[in-house]
């Protein structure tokens with residue numbers, strides 16, 4: 001499917017996350033001439049993409065704005081950007097813990113405002129993006145923003161904003177938790193006597209191969225990761241002894257539930273301005 005692109009894309013901030021979204025959009029054929037990036041450093045982004053350090057006098061008609069700076073910068077950004085946004089300007093916000101109500105309050109002009117929560121693998125087209133909007137965003141704008149997000153990987157609309165911090169904890173923060181797991185797997189290998197560099201290579205390749213296999217097994221045969229884990233474990237064998245450690249008192253499940261709950265709670269605190 002050939003993506004349909006906004007007439008103009010205005011990125012406010014283009015760091016780790018928005019930068020990965022832009023990488024993927026350009027890889028998928030977005031014309032860089034349609035993109036303007038505002039970033040205080042003025043650092044170049046990609047060939048043909050205009051980078052500015054100050055707001056223009058006006059935004060071209062048909063502009064989609066991506067809010068990609070840090071959440072605490074919203075008041076500062078809105079004071080300059082909101083006057084430039086007209087009814088048909090579309091806003092996509094990737095700011096964690098910034099509610100749609102706050103965005104509507106700060107940007108009273110635009111009808112279409114969508115919260116999006118991507119994760120870093122979007123740069124490879126293998127990300128996850130959660131999306132939420134309200135009835136003020138019309139169907140055409142919703143479809144256009146959905147089309148913009150599709151090339152990034154899995155896109156999941158949620159119907160209840162109270163889920164937003166929860167899905168952010170799972171998929172937005174999730175890469176960090178998996179990177180920590182991969183690092184711990186390597187360091188655990190080292191702890192039982194494997195040379196550090198070899199353990200690091202083996203852990204990473206195991207994570208990569210297992211993730212690819214899990215994705216294929218789910219798509220091809222509907223096999224879940226839990227089923228695959230049992231398939232690795234021979235009765236009375238080594239893997240079962242290891243799984244018994246992870247499973248005792250739901251140790252791993254409890255650890256991950258606590259991890260997601262802490263991340264979710266931080267999103268809720270951010271939404272309260274804390």
Ligand SMILES: NC(=O)c1ccc[n+]([C@@H]2O[C@H](COP(=O)([O-])OP(=O)(O)OC[C@H]3O[C@@H](n4cnc5c(N)ncnc54)[C@H](OP(=O)(O)O)[C@@H]3O)[C@@H](O)[C@H]2O)c1
Nearest residue numbers: 013014015016017039040041068069070071094095096118
């Ligand atoms: N990192 C993630 O995995 C992730 C995932 C989902 C959502 N998010 C959200 O993405 C947003 C950015 O996070 P990040 O990790 O990409 O941060 P980051 O790498 O620090 O990028 C922040 C960007 O904001 C720009 N910026 C700084 N001050 C600004 C200002 N006053 N006005 C406009 N732009 C300004 C920076 O400009 P320079 O480039 O010139 O320094 C930079 O491009 C956050 O709201 C976060 O909640 C992040």
